[in-house]
Amino acid sequence: MDFNILMYFVFGMVAIAGGLVLLFAKHPIKGAMGLLVSMLALAGLYAILQAHSIAVFQVIIYAGAIMVLIIYFLMLLDIKSEDYLKSYAKLVWTGGPILLLLAIFFIYKLYTVFKGQPGALSDMSTVVDPMTVPESFGGIKEFSTALLTKYMFAFEFVSTLLFAAIVAVISIVQLDWRGRKND
Amino acid sequence: MNEISFNPTFLMGEISLIALIVILTLVEAFQRPIFAFFGTTDTRELDARNRQASRLASIGLMFVAVNYYIFGRATAGEEIILLHNSLKAGGGMYIGKLALMGAGILTVLMSSRYTLSQQIPAMDYYLLLCFSLLGALTLIAAENFLMIFLSLEMMSIPIYALVGLKRLSPRSGESAIKYLLLGGFSSGFLLLGISFLYGTTGSLVVSDVIGRLTFSTMDAASFLSGLGLIFVFIGLAFKVSMVPFHAWTPDVYEGAGTPITAFMSVAVKLAAFAVILKIFAGMDSFGEFDSVIGVIFMFFSLITVIYGNSVALVQKNVKRMLAYSSIAHAGYMGLALAPMAHKIQTVQAVLFYGIGYIAMNMLAFGVLVYLTHKDHYCETLDDLKGIARKAPGAAAMMTIAMFSLAGLPPAVGFVGKVQIFIQLLEGKMYVTAVIALLFSLVALYFYINVIVVMYMREPEKEIKEIGKQSLLPVWLSLALSVLVVILLGLIPSPLLQWSLKWAEVLF
């Protein structure tokens, strides 16, 4: 088996494992770590899928910036081990099985559908031969070209969005919620 | 339809709005130094700054609207696709954008009083409002899923903050976090759906995607794209608050400042519905999958109508009641899609309804804003008791709003409802239509209950005088919306034509 394929499975499993850590770990820091692992594993998957730039961004932005932000605030808030960290919402007794069953059914259905139609994914593809791919695909140059020509507006727009988020954060941080008398 | 790279006239609304945002930011940034330079200290008081900000914002937004009204009119004739399939512009979208701007202006107008009485930091508030409006504008123009997603977030993220901006109420924060978390959650669904659609068609452009989806043979691709459509529907259904994706609505509406509630309930809803229409109601049918989509629309819209109208019955808080009513209205709009007829009239009906809904809901919330001042927080039905005595004008407007929301002639709500039922009956969905009608009867009960409370009950405690603070803008907003409600009810033809044009653009 090709090493890449092996890694593909491994990364996939690690991503899932990381997610499970998030779901099950008692302490939020542990959970955040799990999430971080999951993200890094995903970065690996991206790399195998030839989305090199995204893989890099994943590591830098997601794992680097966002997760650090979250962990930082987790630390900042200095959350003691409290009830709500240890147990799950009461909903879990009804919601859990339903969700699990749904997921299983979902994936089972997915498999049966795709099993009945082996070449489905390659049929789906819009390129002539999806099995082949130019080496340069996913490179930073092509990616940047696409981003700054075809998706230039989106790029600009998202910058405005960031600006909006900054305003939003600032406005919230300036707030103080005083109790209303009749509350 | 032309496809050109960039033509500023077609984006005049967005551009001038961004310009306004820049101006507002600059003013906010340099305000203190400037005033300090001139040695005045008064302006640092919240009230004065609030007033200044609201004046600036409302005049600015009016300028934006006028600007777009003048320049955009030229674009109304043709429709083009801009910026590599990012946006579609021109045609009847003009009216949609104007309607959204109108909603924005009304919100800004009524906010002036509200920011004062609730001591909300005004400049941030108006900036965020403008951002959100910008998101709404691009959302209805968005031509690919990327832009849809970005605009949706652009519209939502400022609102997450705006909901939390009510300084005096701790519930405001609760609402904000509720909206944010659930909004992110729903974005997840939307994106999953988008990714599946992308996966099966290889494109993010809406028209391409819809065009390439084939459900003639139920294969794996159909399976994925079907799921994709469903998840996209869920993501958008959250925004328009259809049951059971509605649950945030009442809580957030209650906690948010009333003008924000108003804005949310109309602009977000209309924009999100525009997207739903763009994706689901287009000329290209989904083949065999149409029936599934139709059933889904019927099912969810119907339970939305039932749930919204029922729970509104037991509400004591007017804002919550209006929240449930807005849920129910989403249901009515959704019902029009249930036949999945892929007709331009369906789209027209929903758009008309949405625009009419802007006017009437703005009116209802506007009255609440009008009646809210420092000492009298007007939210519950008890607060409204006997209000017709102190504020007959406001009570009259509330009455008009309620009748319009209930769908009684000759207000705009009636014309809207008629169109919806035309769609339903043309689609031969008789039972659905009858159920929907019955529940609009239930709705009538709680709408007229408001009127009963205002006109026919005695107030429990002496009602204080309505504060004079910043009344003019609120009056202006009320007058505008009541005018629209009545005029569109009496002379709906122009709007009907415009919404038809807009519907053409959406296809």
Next chain:
Amino acid sequence: MINPLGDFIVGFGGIFTISVVLILFFIGVATFIFRRTLLHMLMGVELMLNAVNLSLIYFSRLHQNFDGQILSLMIFVVAACEVAVGIAIIVKLYKRTGTIGVETYTEERG
């Protein structure tokens, strides 16, 4: 250029990827629904978005265009914005009530 993974990617790997996507997504959902802190919920959303990203990038590879990748980039940014605003609100709430347990914030109901 022949990519050695081509076969795998459009074959079983694809199904595997979609499964991973769905599993991650469901884990995210479960985290959102079952863990009782606001931050966990926020992280659950992040996991969901990550799952979507994987899906997008996989399909981007399948179709060999950049639309998916760029969308996923945009998701990064949006996620960052959301997290920023979200954490700001959470911090504010924490300062007021001293807890990030989600059950605290159920004052609005009915």
Next chain:
Amino acid sequence: MENSLILFIVLLPLVGAILNGTVAATNAFRKKEIWGEKIAGIIAFTAVGISFLLSLYAVFVKMSGLEYISCTPYEWISIGELKVSVTFLIDHLSAVMLLVVTGVSSVIHFYSIGYIHGDESSVRYFSYLNLFVFAMLLLILGDSMPVMFVGWEGVGLCSYLLIGFWYKDDEKAAAGKKAFIVNRIGDFGFLLGMFLIFANVGTLTISGVNEFFHANNSMTFFWTNVAGICLFIGATGKSAQIPLYVWLPDAMAGPTPVSALIHAATMVTAGVYMVARFHGLFLAAPIAMNVVLWVGAITALFSASIALYQNDIKKVLAYSTVSQLGFMFMAAGAGAFVIAIFHLMTHAFFKACLFLGSGSVIHAMGGEQDIRYMGGLKQFMPATFITFLLATIAIAGFPPLAGFFSKDEILWNVFASEHGSKIVWFIGAVAALFTAFYMFRLVYLTFYGNFRGTREQEHHLHESPKTMTVPLMILAALSVVGGWIGIPKLLSFGAIPNFFHDFVGPAVEKFGHVHIAHYSHAVEYSLMALSVAIAFAGWYIARSMFRDLKHKLPDPDKYTGLPRLLWNKYFIDEIYIKYIVDPIKSLSTNVFLNISDKKLIDGAANGSASGWNKVAGIFSKFQTGNIQAYGFYMIFGAAIAVLFVLFVF
């Protein structure tokens, strides 16, 4: 045949009524009189009097030689084939009625002037009285069923108003209401009959209807009879026949002249008149005829038997009236319409006289009506006594007074007519016996023996004023001679023409003739003798029992057996109340109002509202405020949506 003269006959009383009515209302409003009873009485009497004179003129001058005269002021309703014009028609039948009504009315109006003296509402009284005459004239002269019906109900209204004239007394008001409602029940039949006829005949003019049934009856036998019976139900209401007679005895609550006019002489005979008027129809409906015959007979006997034990002077007369009306219906049922009308006329005379006499007695007794407390009045009020006695003799059927001729002919016709029956004849004979008995019982108890009332009453006993006695005399005279215009050929051996028969006959035999079976004259004579014997028998028994009343009359409450039954009028009123009126009331209140309206219909409406409110309350419980729950709802919704898709595959 336009003759606007008739218009005056009809409208004069109306004018009087309106004039007096307006004044009455104004008087009451201003608590000050514009004019009082004198002027009111004169106006009323003049109006009716002129009307009577005009009637005489119309009948004897204008109509001489003509079959009818008529007058159509305007068309009332005209829709498609339904053309109802207000046509007044005086033919030989209505002429008799016209004269009787206006004549007796004028007399009674005159009498009323004295009688009502001192009552604060006398103006109103005269207004009602005039209005009644107007309505009665409409009834008589109207040439189409609806116009007739206007009068028909109009007299009912006036009867209602006049019975309840002293409305401050609850019982009297109730009696008025009862009269109206029972009449309405009859009208219900009349209406149905009218509709049935119209649906088949297509016209409502009386002559048209008669002609239809006479000439080309396209109605089936069954429905013809149904129509007849329906109309007869109307007649039973108005003319107080079984089962709708109950109102008439109660109607005695009204002022006595009213009883005389309305409840003896005119209104109550409307039913008989109507049957005679529709003889074309009735002759075509033998079963209906039989019903008329039998109902009449049974009523005659039944109410006569009740009258045997009544102690109220007016009640006795009332039951007697019912009984006499029964006789008229017997005649009508036997097809002897002429005789029915003849008896109607004579009865009008003597019964009006009796009532007025009783009014005079009551007047003298200061309102006392119970004959147990009377007695020996003949020396106090001779005029009243004599007139009363004459009328009694007339009603008892002693020849040659009016009653004899008419009653005897009725019995004969019942005996001999093809529609008649021997059993009915027998019933009639028994009723006649009873009649003679109770009438003389009345006379003896009232006028003979010693006075049994209080001293105070005795002190006040006096003859009535002239305004009252003169009408009595007139009526008494008529009771005596009234029958002579209709002496049967058999009695006069053909010497004297039977004026009455000749006059009315053509009008009521136009549409068919009833065959009288041929019996030998001997049979006829012997029957006549028998009826005279019956009258004498009645008189004799009464005389022997009540001539010199030594012992006190027994207390009616102690009656047992048959007397108790008769004293309590067979408990018919009680039965009606218990089995008809009360059930309707309790059905309305308990079932319709409380159960069906409040519980079922309103309960369903309000219940669904409040029920749905409860459901909404449950719905709103879902809104827990917990974000995670909300997230779960989304998942749940998503699951449903996805399942829709998954099941496609």
Next chain:
Amino acid sequence: MGILSWTLLIPALGAVLMMFLPSRDSYTEKSSASIYGWIAFAVSTLTMIVSIFVLSNFDNSMVAYQFQENIKWIPQFGLNYHIGIDGISILLFMLTTILMPVTVLSSFKYIQKRKKEYYIWLLFLEFTMLGAFVALNLFIFYIFWELMLIPMFFLIGIWGGTRRIYATVKFVLFTVVGSLMMLAGIIYLAILARNTFGEFTFEFEQLLKLDIPVQTQLWLFAAFALAFAIKVPMFPFHTWLPDAHVEAPTAGSVILAGVLLKMGCYGFVRLGIPLFGEAALIAAPLMQTLAVIGIVYGACLALAQSDLKKLVAYSSISHLGYVILGLFALTPEAIQGSILQMVNHGISTGALFLLVGMLYERRHTREIADFGGLAHQLPVYATVFMIITLSSVALPGTNGFVGEFLILLGSFKAAWAHFVMHQEVFRLILMVFATSGVILGAYYMLWMVQRVFFGPLTNEKNKNLKDLSLREGLVLIPFIIFVFWIGLYPKPYLSKMEVSVNHYVEQYQPEALKEQLIEAPQHTETIEHKTEDVHTEH
């Protein structure tokens, strides 16, 4: 703008103008500022005068709608402002305009708070009612139909009695249940029209040309009939009526009984039967049955009431049962009778409500038990009450009789024709029950009169009551005039609608019935001739 539009516009403008008048009376305190009342009176009188011009220019012999105005309004829906009037609507139209000044006048004393609002709503109500009667476009009709609710809702809700809110909400909800179904029906009709003619249209005359399958017709008829039946109100949808009546202010009751209830009947005659001819024929036995149940049931309930207004309210149910009975008989007599009976009911029941209101103003109670012997104390009042009562029990000579008689006669005719055709006894039995209503009607009315006016005057409080004032007298005089005018000489009224109704019957009467009925006139004509012969002089 045509004269008909003016009749609509004057009250509407009056209401709008009054809105801008300064509010002189403070909100709750009693004040004598009745300037609003006089303005409203002037406006409604002006409307009446204009409407009399309409009446005087009305051509009795024309089948078509007169004074038509047709202006495009919403072309997308084929919605035109199309109004006009014909023999069927003119009487109701006139009834409305004539009743209105009277009710305004009657409110002067009754209404002591929020006068300005009150008269605004009253004028607005007039506008909507007139609009509904003249509408020739289904959509316009529906708009007016719904609009009518709003003023009534306020009139009952603000100026009503103690349970006014319950009553008014019930009124609105009940009415809207039906009208929503009607809306669905209307839309469906428009869709059918579009499928047939290619474009949406709500024009009556266009819609009449539709050829609708019977099954569909039945559904549509059910939808429309529900709306109308609730408004009439027919059994079993009547329970809102007593509540609304009892709680409404006098003027509200008068308008409600006088005009609003007629809307339902008018709906049947104008829309229900013409649009869905076959369905109406199929449903006719059912409708007639319900009508007859209504007659008897309403009368029985009236019998059980202890409140004067409730009694009158239930009597309305009974009376309107006759109207429906007549409408579905589809004979000219019955339909003319029904329309006339609508007017009659407006007059007599309207007057009864006025009278009860006047009594209420004096005594502040409506319990029958509180009264007794009033005839002595209030002779004129009692006289007027008696006259109106008699009109209500359909005494011949009053207006009530002409209507009821024609209805019963016409219905019986139809029932008989059915019997002859199909040996169907059912309708005949119905007719028997319907006719029995005259007994019950007399019973409850007269019983009430007895309890209120007759007997000894025992209650101390009743001993100081004042008789009618001049204003009250003026209010009542028109009613009395109409009672006798219509009762004695109904021809002017009947002739107004004769041509229209004949045309109507010509179109919608079932063929079989028509054949059955045509026989009769020929047949009678011969009779007529014969009777003429008989009448000749000897």
